[in-house]
Amino acid sequence: MERKPRGVSIRRRVSILMDVWERLLEEWEKGALTRERAVEILKEVYSRERIKPLKGAANPPDLFEKELASLYVVGKYGMGLESDYPELFDKVFHDEIRYEEAIKILLTEEPSTARMKVETLLGGSFDENTIARMLRLKLAEVYFGFSNQDSLKTLLKRLSEAFPEYKDMASKYARFYIAFKIADNIQKGEVRDRLTKEATKQALALEFSWLGRKVLPDDKYIRVIAEDVFNLNNRILDSILPKSKGRRGRREEKRLEPPEK
Structure with a gap:
């Protein structure tokens, strides 16, 4: 029986986050817990366990603060x-x-009403960075099994309807999600070869077809996520994805990232 790739599984990531929570509760009982301290603890535990936050190719300075999601x-x-x-x-x-x-407002209200309510709720902070954080929260819900892909798909559609000026960002995020999902499936052992990878990519792109062909991620982008987030090694990835082309390749994939300011 073929062995499943190791890497960082959902189970391991949940276990690590539970360890972080144990530390947070200890700090809370001491009256010393703040958002900033939570970020520090998260970073310490991730560093010890040698894992990275859920992310694409970019490594913004506030990445761990965003990982609070x-x-x-x-x-x-x-x-x-x-x-x-x-x-x-x-x-x-x-x-x-x-x-x-x-997110609840966007999923349940008509576009014009949703826009007004979301702008009121988030105030002057509603921009691309805020949208990226909001979508990251939904991604975390989907990845950890507390929501589903259809919910994310609907959220991107409703976001585009309520805020048409951010439709291009919705397209970029769909591309990121497809790359992330394929990398996740490689870690789970559900994608083991290039044929299955390509079929999965096309099937996922079809789910977001209303955003056009721009949602198809490059294989190098998928590989960056597979290496960085899921800790998958070259032996596993070489038979599925082409190798990254060093810094130049990573800069190119960073260009495809949703803005993370």
Whole structure:
């Protein structure tokens, strides 16, 4: 029986995030927990475990602050901690709570109403960076199994309808998601060769066909995510994806990233 690639699995990532939560609760009991301290702990634990946040090719300076979305999702939906520690969530995850509310508005309201309510909720901070953070939260929900791909697809469509000026960003995010999903499937052992990879890519692109062919990610971009996020090695990837072309290739893929300011 063929062995599944190792890399960083969902189970391992959840286990690591639960370790982070254990540290957070200790700090909370001491009265020393802040959002900034949560970011520090997250970074310390990830460094110790040698994993990176959920991401594309870019490495923005506030990457770990953005990774609080994963911590929020696992803590709220996986561990059920929000009901026991509502003040902790309000203090540390105030941004994620607002983004989640904005997502609910976009998914349930008519475009014109949704636009008005989201702008009111998020105020002057509503820009490409805010949208990227909001979409990251939905990505975390989908990746950890607390939401589904259809919900993400609907969110991108509703975002484009309510904020047509950001439709290009929705397209870029769909491209990132497809690359991320394929890398995830490689780690799970569901994609083992180039033929399956290409079939998966085309099937996923069809799900976002309303955004056009621009949602198809380059194989080098998929490889960057597979290497950086899922810790998959060359032996596994060489039979599925072409090798990256060093810094130049990474700069090219960074250009395809949704803005992360």
